Amino acid sequence: MLRLISATPSPYARKVRIALAEKSIPFELLTEVPWDSTTQTPQYNPLEKLPVLILDSGKSVYESHYILEFIEAKYSGALELLPKDDVDGALFAKQVEVVADGICDALVLLFFEKQREDGKRSEEWMARQRRKVDGGLKALAGWIGNKEFFVNDTFGLADIAAGSVLGYLKVRFPEHPWRETYLHLATYSQNVEERQSFKDTMPTPQKISDKIV
Numbered sequence: 153m154l155r156l157i158s159a160t161p162s163p164y165a166r167k168v169r170i171a172l173a174e175k176s177i178p179f180e181l182l183t184e185v186p187w188d189s190t191t192q193t194p195q196y197n198p199l200e201k202l203p204v205l206i207l208d209s210g211k212s213v214y215e216s217h218y219i220l221e222f223i224e225a226k227y228s229g230a231l232e233l234l235p236k237d238d239v240d241g242a243l244f245a246k247q248v249e250v251v252a253d254g255i256c257d258a259l260v261l262l263f264f265e266k267q268r269e270d271g272k273r274s275e276e277w278m279a280r281q282r283r284k285v286d287g288g289l290k291a292l293a294g295w296i297g298n299k300e301f302f303v304n305d306t307f308g309l310a311d312i313a314a315g316s317v318l319g320y321l322k323v324r325f326p327e328h329p330w331r332e333t334y335l336h337l338a339t340y341s342q343n344v345e346e347r348q349s350f351k352d353t354m355p356t357p358q359k360i361s362d363k364i365v
């Protein structure tokens with residue numbers, strides 16, 4: 153059976169968990185803290201990042217956007233996350249994922265910069281990450297408009313990526329005012345979180361034991 157190395161707050165791992173659930177592909181969930189010395193992730197990914205999909209053969213697939221591409225290619229019989237007869241629609245969905253993942257990247261950098269001791273945090277660096285988050289959210293809000301889904305009125309990759317980052321914001325940065333700034337994006341997030349695949353993968357904080365920064 154497929155195995156997925158994941159972490160409870162990970163928006164990247166949540167994308168893969170949602171995709172596997174939406175495609176009804178069974179897998180074993182291996183939850184861990186990749187920041188602690190106890191992590192097994194480096195055994196499967198030279199970049200030491202989860203999620204990692206471990207195949208029956210023992211081969212590992214890593215980098216969430218690539219894992220999703222791998223799943224879509226290898227499990228073609230299941231629900232498709234990308235339109236097969238609309239190249240532009242498929243490419244736009246991947247662009248939405250690029251922005252959603254980029255917001256996550258900036259949020260992770262911001263999260264750890266805040267962990268630094270007083271006097272060692274870079275305000276300039278945090279301001280730069282906040283700009284990326286805000287610019288990414290503005291793009292997502294502009295793209296979703298008042299639609300139900302990002303591409304062709306059909307749930308797919310873009311909604312998995314956008315839904316995951318918005319859910320991550322709610323858990324990790326509840327003070328961010330994006331829901332007041334972008335009313336329909338907030339409604340979109342609430343609606344997509346009604347899906348069983350989202351309900352079953354709600355992010356929760358994790359306890360990190362080791363010193364990271």
Ligand SMILES: N[C@@H](CCC(=O)N[C@@H](CS(=O)(=O)O)C(=O)NCC(=O)O)C(=O)O
Binds near residue numbers: 187260
């Ligand atoms: N671009 C990667 C990012 C993955 C990532 O940053 N994962 C974090 C965990 S989490 O932030 O998603 O919870 C990690 O394993 N970090 C460990 C490390 O960077 O050494 C992806 O999309 O898979």
